[in-house]
Amino acid sequence: MHEMSVAKNILDIVHEHVQSEDENRVRSIILKIGEMSGIVCDSLEFCFSSLVHNTPLGGAKLFIQTIPISAECNFCNYNSRLEYGIFFCEKCHSSDIKIISGRELQIVQIELED
Amino acid sequence: MSVITIERKVLEKNDEIANINRTLLKENKILTLNLVSSPGSGKTSILEQTIDHLKDKIKLSVIEGDVQTDFDAQRIARHGVPVVQIVTRGGCHLDAPLIRDAMVKIGIENLDLLVIENVGNLVCPANYDLGEDMKVVVISTTEGDDKPLKYPAMFRNASVLIINKVDLLPYVNCSLQELRKNALQINPKLEIFETSCTTGAGIELWCGWILQHLSK
Numbered sequence: 001m002h003e004m005s006v007a008k009n010i011l012d013i014v015h016e017h018v019q020s021e022d023e024n025r026v027r028s029i030i031l032k033i034g035e036m037s038g039i040v041c042d043s044l045e046f047c048f049s050s051l052v053h054n055t056p057l058g059g060a061k062l063f064i065q066t067i068p069i070s071a072e073c074n075f076c077n078y079n080s081r082l083e084y085g086i087f088f089c090e091k092c093h094s095s096d097i098k099i100i101s102g103r104e105l106q107i108v109q110i111e112l113e114d
Numbered sequence: 115m116s117v118i119t120i121e122r123k124v125l126e127k128n129d130e131i132a133n134i135n136r137t138l139l140k141e142n143k144i145l146t147l148n149l150v151s152s153p154g155s156g157k158t159s160i161l162e163q164t165i166d167h168l169k170d171k172i173k174l175s176v177i178e179g180d181v182q183t184d185f186d187a188q189r190i191a192r193h194g195v196p197v198v199q200i201v202t203r204g205g206c207h208l209d210a211p212l213i214r215d216a217m218v219k220i221g222i223e224n225l226d227l228l229v230i231e232n233v234g235n236l237v238c239p240a241n242y243d244l245g246e247d248m249k250v251v252v253i254s255t256t257e258g259d260d261k262p263l264k265y266p267a268m269f270r271n272a273s274v275l276i277i278n279k280v281d282l283l284p285y286v287n288c289s290l291q292e293l294r295k296n297a298l299q300i301n302p303k304l305e306i307f308e309t310s311c312t313t314g315a316g317i318e319l320w321c322g323w324i325l326q327h328l329s330k
Binding site: 002005006009010012013017018027031036037038084085086087095096105106107108109110111112113114 | 115116117118119120121122123124125127128205206207209237238240241242263266267270299300301302
């Protein structure tokens with residue numbers, strides 16, 4: 001259950017970008033989270049809302065954009081969309097593949113009310 | 115509505131410190147292994163046997179991670195090697211700042227091998243870079259042969275798999291062949307060892323592999 005420490009990291013980054021007098025204007029924090037990042041999105045939202053409860057950031061919500069797992073085959077160069085836990089090329093079934101997305105854990109944007 | 119676009123990695127602070135740890139360890143030519151597994155797979159027992167095999171040949175130190183108690187550090191200290199215990203007090207994984215602080219405490223001068231025993235957990239430690247050379251995942255035969263399929267991130271991110279407690283195979287519902295097949299399906303590059311800390315099987319091979327990698 002490392003979502004609490006991830007939520008704390010998100011808050012630290014928000015604090016670096018938003019002046020304290022503007023914190024009550026933060027409405028949403030847009031995140032990109034890969035299917036392979038090991039994050040349970042519901043837990044992350046719960047941890048985040050617990051941390052900001054009764055603080056100036058209490059009105060802020062997380063918006064999570066889930067990024068699917070994709071990989072490029074080192075053998076035939078085909079790009080596959082992978083199910084979590086199945087790591088081989090859809091086309092030639094080679095297991096010699098390079099994961100190109102699905103590990104993201106990024107803050108993309110912070111939206112503030114005018 | 116105004117928008118601040120930032121595109122920052124949430125764990126960037128951890129990753130920055132992991133890179134500092136990695137640079138420091140590389141400069142000192144230290145092989146660093148991050149031992150990960152579920153609780154009770156036998157990480158500490160493997161470590162004790164590894165220390166007994168290697169302590170007269172190389173200089174090694176251990177960083178122990180646990181949610182509570184310093185029991186494991188006490189066990190390691192009895193084998194006469196430097197050890198630092200990190201108690202996470204509920205935290206489910208070790209992170210790079212914890213390792214940086216432990217490296218300062220333990221001292222890494224003239225060290226050949228640093229082993230980090232992570233908190234017993236097959237989920238969270240998969241996602242934290244500590245600055246190690248590689249993750250070594252341990253699984254015991256008592257856990258069943260389907261663990262790699264159930265916890266793919268950990269097996270995908272590891273370089274070595276140690277299958278421990280092979281002496282119990284006649285008594286448990288676990289097929290070694292199936293376990294190997296499942297692990298290699300997740301990560302075909304895994305180097306696999308089979309060990310028993312009760313009989314000592316496989317420990318010499320594993321220690322030989324460490325010695326080979328030290329000289330690289």
